[in-house]
Amino acid sequence: MTEKRTWALNGFIGLLLEVVLFALGLYFLSEGSLIGVLFLLLVAVGISGFFIVQPNEAKVLIFFGQYLGSVRRSGFWWGTPFTIRKKVSLRVRNFNSSKLKVNDVEGNPIEIAAVVVFRVVDSAKALFDVDNYETFVEIQSETALRHIASSYPYDTFEDINASSLRGNADEVAAELARELQQRLQVAGVEVLEARLTHLAYATEIAGAMLQRQQAAAIIAARQKIVEGAVGMVQMAVNKLKEDGVIDLDEERKAAMVNNLMVAIVSEREAHPVINTGTIY
Template sequence: MQERKAWTVSGFAGILLVVLLYAASLSLMITETLPVLGVVLIAASVPILSGFAIVQPNQAIVVTFFGSYAGTLRESGFWLTVPFSVRKKVSLRVRNFNSARLKVNDIEGNPIEIAAVVVFRVVDSAKASFDVDQYEQFVEIQSETALRHVAGKYPYDAFNDSGYSLRGNSDEVATVLSRELQDRLSVAGVEVLEARLTHLAYSTEIASAMLQRQQASAIIAARSRIVEGAVGMVQMAIAQLQQEGIIELDEERKAAMINNLLVAIVSDRSANPVINTGSLY
């Protein structure tokens, strides 16, 4: 089903035509010249009266004539369309849909709570009216289905920078969600303008445990960066000492120096220097 324009003429021209028919019929009946023709003219004005329609801005009217799709009125104004037709109004305004908080599992099997807002509008009134039953409900169900599917493709969080995560890559996840929603809702003549996550959290039953895991992962990741930087600093210090010939270091002294520098740099507390002033013996 594809949207097409319905037959229309100006509603004011239709009113003028009805007035002329009534005037002519009254003139014929009063003068008793052709009273039968006057009755016929009055009867002819009845179908015209049934064809008037008012279209509001950002609104479409789907016209069906005895079960057949006759077209859609999109231009706002007062129109005369197919007589004896059934007309259904469809809003073309931009609308929001806020999903409920859904409990799903991420790709690692962790239960999470997630919710999203979907901004959409109808672009094909024929598909919205005839290809699906109650397109508003269709949008709600498909939005929640797409949200569940996208949430199951990514982990809640990732500290090794190996890929996308729901918490760390919200823009990329929103793009994927919008694309999947558009694929699902195109059958209903709906255009998805934007889709964004509005709520993301671990489920209450594992929130404390996952918080500890998250903190531990963050500490490990930070420590790895600190150790990596500390090793580089120690290598640079030893190389500079040997290059400038300040002091000759054997293997034992190198090991002691590396140990002291690593402890001083990696420790999360300030190092307290110990000065060796010699021995009593």
């Protein structure tokens, strides 16, 4: 089923025609002619053809079980009599999913929710191809969200370049929007945007995962500190050697490197010990 435009006349012109037919009917009846009855019957039938279309709304016209077409232009209209006219909103709407509990690609239970911005672009598909397009949008949105959540890990600890739900929010949102568009196309719905509104570990593993994140952050920070400390010590030893400030043998050089590394890497403030010599 595909939306098509149907015939509709300006309602005020139709109202004027109805008045003319009514006046002719009364005139012929006063003259004793049965044609007046025919005109009055046409007026009675024509009255059922008037309808109003609100802004950002479509009226779908059904004539004895047959789809005649849709009227999208807002205003007062006069169309085919005895038609059933069903309203379909064309406004932009939001759907906020509930918090879903799913397992990510690594099997960790997480809580996730999203907001979907959509609108109807084909009133015929929305009305005839699915039972209830609003319920269809809700179910398909939650289904797509579950599928996306199970395709990514919540977070990456070993491979920092891998995609994750927490680290690649824009990429995940774009993929969610694409999958939703494929699912909702049959209902004549266009997905304008899809965004995650809630993302967290499930309560039963939240504490353990928080400790894991903290440990990973500490390890990463330590790696940076060690790399910087090695560079600083190497630069200091090379500078002393180039300037000829002091000539150290391998044993004393190792001791100095050890002291510098301890002073730089240690979390506490270093307290130097001054060697004043021996009494012998």
